[in-house]
Amino acid sequence: MDRRKVLLVVAAVVAALGTVLVFLYVRGADDRAEQRFETVEVLRAVAPIEPGEAIEAAAQAGKLKLQPVPQEALLTGYQTSIEGLAGTVALTRVYPGEQIISSRFGGASAAASSTLPIPEGMLAISVNLSDTARVAGFVQPGSQVAVFHSGVDPQSQQPYTRQLLERVQVLGVGSTTPVSTTTTTQDGAQTTEQLPRTLITLALDKRDAQKVMFASSAGELGFALLTESSKLPADRGVTAADLFRS
Template structure:
């Protein structure tokens, strides 16, 4: 009889202990769930944040905005605040829109030779290009490219034949540079819509405008001598009111590809010599 009483009492004690443990676990789970729902401050990129933009300027111009998310939804390393300690930090690279901003995306290292990795004795030159001019999305940092330049051919002279030739506005295209290294790609602003029909203006109607086109800033690494060639090609014939230098074209080189530097053509056919 005594043994049965002891066994019954032990069972009751174990049952009570189990109930207490279950209750404590449930309370802890509720607490953890509530903590996971607690709002946490993060920053979200609303627009592209160009590399080199300070945190302070990014917030001031609305490129990034402060918001709150549940604690469990906050990514590790998310930027939690902008203070005097980090407000002067700059974006290490272009930040795309629509993502939570990480603290590691900003740092004290500013743009410059070290930031984009220009080799000793070389210079970096940037060209603003649309997708076709840069081989779509296939030209990336680390690519090796050939650069072409298209221009108008002119003859010197005052005779009638020369004048007739120049009136034809003959275009030529030639290889400008080969074996060029791409060290950076960045998004630039959209080109402004431009009127396409002068006739509509003359009639008093609203001019038709073209759709803005996304362009990209492609940065290449060159010797000082080659940089002069590229800058001259970019400046020659470029219209500052228009989109990128449309007469500049990039071509992605394949492995072991050698593009003869004297290749050229014009409206009348090839005249470059390939050896």
């Protein structure tokens, strides 16, 4: 076999190997994407479960429902049936939308002394948020969130959005209440719609609690869901003047 034929054979082998490697990479990427968005049917509360209420009683009353949850949003101790919690009662109030997890249930004696798990030296306060402001319902007890505030600057009278707190622990997700919102179009027509708002309970020190309570009455709050590695350095926020600046 002359040199030219050898080079052609080598080129064909390299091309075939490259095709196989590309195929394997694409298939692996597809598998990773599917795994990321794959959901698991887990038990979630659809009605409030009171402290001391037996898991069997809650299920019989229709307060539990299997619902799909993305794998990345699964909490430690999630349940797919009540069998793993048989004979237990709720240690704290479980709000609609919360995943049913083992740490929220225990024996009757434990329920008698259980309270909201507020970290030492902290306060617990609740704020009322829309679904979009609480990351479409992905915020759950134990989540870490950044708090943003949208309001109007008292000096410039210009609207802004700015980071208020870098990292806050969520203690509980409360009941959802529909709130009527009326909007007016340019031709004067009014449209009223029901928007759900949900109570979120946070663990804060006194200073941050004051900030959140004031901000909630002087504008709109919004949460951003964090991971352990999320870093949000403070900045001056965004106004209409620099909205499109890089």
